[in-house]
Amino acid sequence: NLTTLWGNTGGGTPMAQGLLAMATQMRDMSEDKKVIFILTDGGSGGELLKQTVRMSNLWGIKVVGLEIAHYGSDKEFTECLNANVWGRSVSDILNDLDKLADELA
Numbered sequence: 001n002l003t004t005l006w007g008n009t010g011g012g013t014p015m016a017q018g019l020l021a022m023a024t025q026m027r028d029m030s031e032d033k034k035v036i037f038i039l040t041d042g043g044s045g046g047e048l049l050k051q052t053v054r055m056s057n058l059w060g061i062k063v064v065g066l067e068i069a070h071y072g073s074d075k076e077f078t079e080c081l082n083a084n085v086w087g088r089s090v091s092d093i094l095n096d097l098d099k100l101a102d103e104l105a
Contacts, residue, residue: 015040015077016048019056019063027059035104038065038081045076053080064103068093 019036026034036056053063064083078084083103087093 013040015044016046016052019049019052023052023056023059023061023063026061033104034059034061036061036063038063040065040067040077041069045078045080049077049080053082057082062103064100066093066100 015038019038022036026036056063062082065078065081066085067078067087069086069088075084075086078086083100085093085096085100087096
């Protein structure tokens, strides 16, 4: 949806802006559990993303992610989220799936 909304598929996806747009739509929903799940092939984090995740949390929304990383990426993006799975291989990802399940329980 982010690439559809902002038309950028060559990297540099405006993750914080997209996350804020989705959280704004979800904040008044009456569900007991609200989760935004981000699947990415690599992302960058930073203070804006951290603040957006904190705002989402204040609205009762957890932000979790699964990053299937390329070899140039680091864990900066996933470290901004409430829970994350980060890996460069299937075994890396499978070893961390329990973290994601624990956060969603």
